[in-house]
Amino acid sequence: MSSPRPSLARVPAAAEPRPAGSSQPLLGCRVRAGFPSPADDHLDVEIDLHAHVVRRPAATYFVRAEGDSMLGDGIHDGDLLVVDRSLEPLPGRVVIIAVDGEPTVKRLTRRAGRTFLEASNPCFAPMPLEGRECQVWGVVTHVLHALPGAAP
Amino acid sequence: MIALVDSNDFYVSCERVFDPRLEGRPVGVLSNNDGCVVARSAELKALGVAMGAPMHLLSPAIRRQATLLSSNYALYGDMSRRVNLVLGEFSPDVEVYSIDESFVGFAGHAPSRLEALGRRLRETVGRDTGIPVCVGLAPTRVLAKAANRVAKTSPALGGVCRLDAESAATRRVLEGLPVHALWGVARRSAERLALMDIHTAWQLREADPKRIRRAFSVVLERIVWELRGRPAILLDDLAAPRQRIMVSRSFGRLTGDWRDLQEAVRQHGARVAEKLRRQGSLARAVLVFLRSDPHRLGERQYHNSVVVPLAGPSDDSRALLEAAGRGLAAIFLEGVRYQKCGVMLMDLVDVECHQLSLLASRDETARGRDRRLMTAVDRLNREMGRDTVRFGLPRQDTAWALRCERRTPRYTTRWNELMRVKVR
Numbered sequence: 182m183s184s185p186r187p188s189l190a191r192v193p194a195a196a197e198p199r200p201a202g203s204s205q206p207l208l209g210c211r212v213r214a215g216f217p218s219p220a221d222d223h224l225d226v227e228i229d230l231h232a233h234v235v236r237r238p239a240a241t242y243f244v245r246a247e248g249d250s251m252l253g254d255g256i257h258d259g260d261l262l263v264v265d266r267s268l269e270p271l272p273g274r275v276v277i278i279a280v281d282g283e284p285t286v287k288r289l290t291r292r293a294g295r296t297f298l299e300a301s302n303p304c305f306a307p308m309p310l311e312g313r314e315c316q317v318w319g320v321v322t323h324v325l326h327a328l329p330g331a332a333p
Numbered sequence: 334m335i336a337l338v339d340s341n342d343f344y345v346s347c348e349r350v351f352d353p354r355l356e357g358r359p360v361g362v363l364s365n366n367d368g369c370v371v372a373r374s375a376e377l378k379a380l381g382v383a384m385g386a387p388m389h390l391l392s393p394a395i396r397r398q399a400t401l402l403s404s405n406y407a408l409y410g411d412m413s414r415r416v417n418l419v420l421g422e423f424s425p426d427v428e429v430y431s432i433d434e435s436f437v438g439f440a441g442h443a444p445s446r447l448e449a450l451g452r453r454l455r456e457t458v459g460r461d462t463g464i465p466v467c468v469g470l471a472p473t474r475v476l477a478k479a480a481n482r483v484a485k486t487s488p489a490l491g492g493v494c495r496l497d498a499e500s501a502a503t504r505r506v507l508e509g510l511p512v513h514a515l516w517g518v519a520r521r522s523a524e525r526l527a528l529m530d531i532h533t534a535w536q537l538r539e540a541d542p543k544r545i546r547r548a549f550s551v552v553l554e555r556i557v558w559e560l561r562g563r564p565a566i567l568l569d570d571l572a573a574p575r576q577r578i579m580v581s582r583s584f585g586r587l588t589g590d591w592r593d594l595q596e597a598v599r600q601h602g603a604r605v606a607e608k609l610r611r612q613g614s615l616a617r618a619v620l621v622f623l624r625s626d627p628h629r630l631g632e633r634q635y636h637n638s639v640v641v642p643l644a645g646p647s648d649d650s651r652a653l654l655e656a657a658g659r660g661l662a663a664i665f666l667e668g669v670r671y672q673k674c675g676v677m678l679m680d681l682v683d684v685e686c687h688q689l690s691l692l693a694s695r696d697e698t699a700r701g702r703d704r705r706l707m708t709a710v711d712r713l714n715r716e717m718g719r720d721t722v723r724f725g726l727p728r729q730d731t732a733w734a735l736r737c738e739r740r741t742p743r744y745t746t747r748w749n750e751l752m753r754v755k756v757r
Contacts, residue, residue, distance in 0.1 A: 239418035240461035242745065248756035256756055267461050275756055282354035286756045305757075316353065318463075 183213035232280035234323050244277065251275070251286055253301025254324070259333060262286070262307065268320035272296070276320040280308075284318055334447055335564075336437040337477040338420060338454065341411075343433035344372035348402055349750050350463035351744045359399040363388055367403055367738065368583075369702065377537060378505040397755050403740035411745040415462045420735055423454050436474060439726035441512050445703075451493040452753055475559035478516040479506060481535065505533035507560065519565075522549055534560060568634045578612075579604040581675020587626060589670045592688050594623065601676040603724050604659040606650040615659040615742020617680035621660035626672035627727050637664040646682050650710065653678065656726055718747060 235241045246260045254275055256262070262277075269275050272291040276330045277284055278298065287298035290307070297307040340346060344362040349355045360378035363369065369387045370377075375401055382391065388401065414430045420427045426438030437454075439447060451468040458466050469481025474514045476496050483506055484494035513523035515534050529548070531537050537545075538560035546554035555565035580601040583592070598621060610617055624636030641656040641663075657676050710722045742750035 219558070238459070239415040242752070244752040244754050246756045247753050251756050258756070261751075266463065267457075277659060279353040282356065282750075284754045286754055318353070 182222035203265050207289060210289060234263050236322075240319075241265050246286060246324075248288050250302045250305045252287075254288065255326065256321075257299075257326055260327075261333075262321050263323040263325070264319035265322050266319040268322070269315065270317040271322070275321040277321060278315055279318055280313055280315045286321060334439045334442065334444065334472055334673060335374060335474055335477045336439055336447075336451060336454070337430075337460070337471075337474070337481045338416075338435050338437055338466050339469070339481050339485070341435040341465045341467060342372060342374055342415065344404065344409055345466065347409050347465045348405070348411070348741055351408075352741065355400060359395075360402045361399055362404050363401060363739070364404065370401070371404065384595055385651070392482045393429055401739060405740050407743040408741070409745045411462060412462060416458055416466070417463050418466055419458045420454070421609045422457070423450070424724065436477070439470070448493055450496055451495070452491065452582060455492050462489040468493045472498050472562045473515050473559040473564045475556055476503070476562065479510060481508075482514070488669065489582075496604050507538060508533050510534040513715075515560075517552060517570070522553060523633060557585050560663060563593070567656060572715070577677055577679050577681065578605055578608050579581065579675055579677040580608070580634065581622070581677075584671065584675045587632075587670035587672055589668065590663060591667075594671060594674060595667060597674050598661045598676060599724055601655045603650055603675050605678055606653045606668070606707075607714065609653075609681070610648045610707060614650050614681040615684055616643065616678035617646050618642045618678055618680065619656040619660060621657050621664065622677075623661070623664060623670050623671050623674035629672075633669050635666055635669045637666075639664050640679065648684070650724055 200318050242264045244264055245259060246256050246262055249258050256275075264277055268274070270278075270289055272289050275286065275288050277286055278289075279285075280298070285298075287300060287308075290297045290299050296310045297306075298310060299307045344358045345355075349359060356443060357373070359380055359382075360374040361382060362372035363368045364371045367388055369385050370382055370391075371385070373382055373384065380399065382395060382399070383723070387665055389569050390422065391399075391401075394618040397628055408652045409432060413429075417427055418436055419436055420437050424437045424439060426440070428436045428438075430436055437449065441449060447470050451470055455466055455468055455619075458464060467477070467481055469477045469482040469484055470493070471477040471480045476498070480494045480496040481599065484490055484492055485495070487494070510532055510533060511523070512518050512531060513520055513528050515537070518526075518537075519725065525548070526532070526537065528733045529540075531540055537557060542554045542557045545557050558565040563752060582597070584597070588594070602619075618640050620638055620640045622638035626633055627634065627636075639660045643652060643656055647653065661674075713721045742752070744750060
């Protein structure tokens, strides 16, 4: 690729000012006849919902919710949950956690130095984590809830 | 330095990610058609179930205790993709060697920091995918493979092992490693090496490379150099596009029905054509083969194959399937019950290399139309799920459809099979 010959130094650098009248580089776009579009100077890329929701593709999984103990967080029966395994299970986050081998959706909370799993439905009492075999599976980042007329 | 990243009991690990109850229990994954055990958890190994054990020979006690699953290749393929996605964050130089093994180039890192890097890689893969991996670090692939083996078998190392070219530790490992356990050494070579009094990897490392080359092959000579820490197996060796591609499969049950074979060949042909287009090649010939079950006594034995040349190099499913169909008609024999058939595409050339003569031989617009059709078919099948668009109409309940009664949901590739989580 690079030649050791000193003659290389004679090649003018790209940044050198070009003498007047020399050819200019071509524009990298097609030239159209007719009026230019007023939007040409303001081109943006399409908004991509997937990229917005899936920040880390290798670590992001979609799962289906079954049950209604998290209605207070907007999670309905049958909703689609976006789960990021790379996020830390900090208190306050809604997580998927396997308790005794059974994955479930709960909010992590800390009170008086103890960690609890909380449902957002008052019918379910907080469950202390101590003394249980449990493993955080991932952090729920988004809920996709289908309204009437939409595909689930 | 090169890292070999190898997933532990990959298929079983994939199943456990989505069903945590399988953790700590004996789990096995069965081959196509649920024939035999192709992946075992440590607990299943402890029960004495051998690799490749036929499922129908497992004792009722083991069948009761163990969870035996059909292989879920859609899931394993996607999890493998995710693991490699993570590896790509650690190095631009990731070479997928198999579904559960990748070589990762770590050029330019200070040797003293490599182990910490390996541990971070291992933690990140584990966190993002749930798949446990082991990391073998070494200056060559053959040594990286050996290092990985050490990482796997010595829990104290925490899943990461580094072997330098010249070190007492490397010598100890190689002295304890029989040659047949080395990557790239076939069993027959190992037997012949034993006659030369070469039994361990260390003895092979100390052998004269020229002598090894004369007595065996250039490949084995390269292994000697690799054992000495000199890279001799090139990164590109395995990355070159394949010269032939094949799809074949056993029938779920023996069949002598012409229509079963026709459909199977059509299905395999469509699949293999998809692979051809994915690697950007054209085929010049199609090979079709079929055979009866050679292990079935008293059954009429027959096997045959035929090569059908194509009019010109092509990647058009219709041309390939037409050729495969003619090939099948030529070798099909009435009254034989077939166990397996397959379609292979041969004499492959690059699309790019061939563009000119294609344009010369065919009308350009027709050619573009065909190409767009095939691209659309591939895209539909990729995005909407396999077999959304098929060539010809397969029947339900055909003999050749894979037996997969115990397959878990395809959690990551099908909308209607997502993991379900209780919100109670």
